[in-house]
Each structure stands twice: as C-alpha cells, then as structure tokens.
Amino acid sequence: MxxxxxxxxxxxxxxxxxxxxxxxxxIPYLLSISDIFVLPTLMENQPLSVIEAQISGKAVIASDVGGVPEIIEHGITGVLSPAGDEQMLTMHINYLLENEPYMKNLGFNAQKWGLEHWSPDKAVQKVLGVYENAIFKKRNK
Known part of the structure; x- marks a missing residue:
C-alpha cells in the first residue's frame, strides 16, 4: 500500500x-532522533520494535493487542491505545507531545524496564535456567 x-x-x-x-x-540512529515511538498495529505478538524503543529510552504508544500489554504498563512504561481507534491514538500522541516531562518519564521507565527484561545477560541467564531445569528434572526421574 x-x-x-x-x-x-x-x-x-x-x-x-x-x-x-x-x-x-x-534503527538505533532513527530512535536517537525520535521523541516518541508509535506502533498502531492491529495484530502483534512480541514486537522487537517496541523492545528496541524501550531500550533506547523512548516513550512508546502501541496498540493494546496480542502480547503488547505484557511489555507495556499503561501510563508507566508506555501508553496502550485501543487497536483501530484513530481518534484515541491521535489524542495519545498529542498528549505526549504537549507534556514533555510525562513523555520523558515514560521513556525513562521504559528504558529501565527494558534493560531489566531484555538485556543480553538476562536472556542468557533465562536460557541457562531452562537447561538447568531440564537437567534437574531428567536426573530426578
């Protein structure tokens, strides 16, 4: 289209x-020159683009679909907008643009949350945990 x-x-x-x-x-450069990241999707699972925006410390506005509400806490680490509701999406964008301290606070919270949940070290630890759990269960059969 x-x-x-x-x-x-x-x-x-x-x-x-x-x-x-x-x-x-x-993408890191584009995020660095952006104020807000907006993902008005109708269907999504765990969008890498939102994760990248979070780690970059950007305020995120995304549709409340699929797994998105699991990675954005509305009003704390970002803004969830009803999927397909253009008026509400516009209202959210305008509100963040008019309220820079709130926008920056969302970005700060998103970055903190993103680094805690999406860091490479955390990912390695989670994978190791899965293997350790599998080995433990196998040994105790």
Missing part, C-alpha cells in the same frame, strides 16, 4: 511531515 499512502499524504498536504523510509539498517 506504499504508493497509495504516499499519494494520500500528498493529497492531504503532509508530504513534508510523513516519510516512507522503507527497509532501514540504522
């Missing part, structure tokens, strides 16, 4: 405000 969306953004006079980047390999 890229071509249709590009035409729509031009028709609405938004061509200087809406960008279609396509595939990118510089």
């Amino acid at each position: 890229q071509e249709e969306l590009i035409n729509q953004s031009k028709a609405l006079g938004l061509e200087n405000d809406v960008f279609f980047f396509g595939r990118r390999d510089d």
Whole structure:
C-alpha cells in the first residue's frame, strides 16, 4: 500500500511531515532522533520494535493487542491505545507531545524496564535456567 499512502499524504498536504523510509539498517540512529515511538498495529505478538524503543529510552504508544500489554504498563512504561481507534491514538500522541516531562518519564521507565527484561545477560541467564531445569528434572526421574 506504499504508493497509495504516499499519494494520500500528498493529497492531504503532509508530504513534508510523513516519510516512507522503507527497509532501514540504522534503527538505533532513527530512535536517537525520535521523541516518541508509535506502533498502531492491529495484530502483534512480541514486537522487537517496541523492545528496541524501550531500550533506547523512548516513550512508546502501541496498540493494546496480542502480547503488547505484557511489555507495556499503561501510563508507566508506555501508553496502550485501543487497536483501530484513530481518534484515541491521535489524542495519545498529542498528549505526549504537549507534556514533555510525562513523555520523558515514560521513556525513562521504559528504558529501565527494558534493560531489566531484555538485556543480553538476562536472556542468557533465562536460557541457562531452562537447561538447568531440564537437567534437574531428567536426573530426578
């Protein structure tokens, strides 16, 4: 739908405000120059993009679908918006843009939570725990 969306953004006079980047390999850079990360998805499990935004310390607004509510605590580590509700999504974006201290606090909390839950060291420890548990169960059969 890229071509249709590009035409729509031009028709609405938004061509200087809406960008279609396509595939990118510089996500950390893009996050570093962003204020808010928005994921208005209709279906999602555990979005890596939200995890990257959290670790980068960005305020995240995402749809309340799938596993997203498990990684965002509404009002604490981000904002959950009803899937498909464009008006509520717009309200959330505008609220964060107008309330910078709150936006920055969400980003700080998200980063703290993300580093606690998504760090490579934690991931290795969790995998080791799975193996240790399996070995323990096997030995005690």
